[in-house]
Amino acid sequence: MGNQHKIPQATAKRLPLYYRFLNNLHIQGKARVSSKQLSDAMKIDSATIRRDFSYFGALGKKGYGYNVEYLLGFFRKTLDQDENTPVILIGVGNLGTAFLNYNFTKNNNTKIEMAFDADHAKVGEIIGNIPVHHIDELEEMMENISVAILTVPVTEAQGITDRLVECGVTGILNFTPARITVPEHVRVHHIDLAVELQSLVYFMKHYPLDDEG
Amino acid sequence: MGNQHKIPQATAKRLPLYYRFLNNLHIQGKARVSSKQLSDAMKIDSATIRRDFSYFGALGKKGYGYNVEYLLGFFRKTLDQDENTPVILIGVGNLGTAFLNYNFTKNNNTKIEMAFDADHAKVGEIIGNIPVHHIDELEEMMENISVAILTVPVTEAQGITDRLVECGVTGILNFTPARITVPEHVRVHHIDLAVELQSLVYFMKHYPLDDEG
């Protein structure tokens, strides 16, 4: 639960990646893996990987590497993969529909439970097994949900955010270009696809031709 | 063109954000803006904003702030907003379709010119004004396109990547979970939506309740 002793943020961001990759190795039946192999496959420096793992203690064995099953089990606990995290999605448009059709639970403890939209034509539909409710029902339908995915038009973003926060949401994955304002206890991660595309183009034009992602 | 003198990567990643925000201010008719105002709106420390701008010289005026029109013009040039960058998209599924329906050109110099898919049912369609071709036609249709958006199933990612690189693509925005392998001169930016969601949940559970995105 609490502030898990000083794991650097950069490390924390890589944990889900490690988890998924280990999961794949496990499915493939691999029993062991070295930081060098992980490095090649994930394009992350092997020293960085070892350092990241070391924040959690000595998980490997010298001369051998890491036991995949053990490591996977460890990360499963660390990432709370055993308890499911329910999520709601607001705005069943182009992006929102794509997300509803995607099974996040596959590699993940998260599940989109319901969706909301203002468009009556969409209300009542079931997309990817997820029912779409009218946004007016938000307050009454929400119960113990702390994570929301926001895919409404930019103009609606702040208003919907305020309502979500009011309903007890403390984490928002925001796909709108709006830089929304929230109280201190609410965490927002922005994914700004237009910026990502523009950024890629900028890096291509202005940065030397090699590594990094 | 070339390695624009040592702009830190962290700064470079924020440039498109600044650009879009300044553009909005300009549309709203604002003539001036201070780093403090930008900070409040974009949730980036004002010292960071001033530092970022300072890499390009003295763009502001003490006691006044920044002239929106001037700054916008400056960033337009810096981000090469005058020349259009053509882009292709591979994989017209859930995500791919969402992107085709989105007008990236609105705030952006990028335009998706064509899309490709392996599914004959999709070939010939026009989505968001963008024609969908069969993936077999990739090699013959591609001409002077250096940027690709990859939204195919994970199993296809490496194979398609190899073909794209062969066709001269030097930048890939990769939405598949695959960590694709490319030659040194090709830049890949990964956007891993499942990881982003899982990461948000992890941060909510393990990090103190305040700032940062």
Added chain:
DNA sequence: TCGAATTAGTGAATAATTTCACGACATTTT
């Protein structure tokens, strides 16, 4: 069993990024 090869873990160095805090100057007010 021995010796070569492998590989984790980590102190220390380096690099990158953010933030503080203040001087210099421009604007605005009175």
Added chain:
DNA sequence: AAAATGTCGTGAAATTATTCACTAATTCGA
């Protein structure tokens, strides 16, 4: 015209992240 206020640009400090390079432990092949 002077004073008060606002705000940039930036050295320096602080923080955060990455990478080097070595030691110690273990494995593996002969």
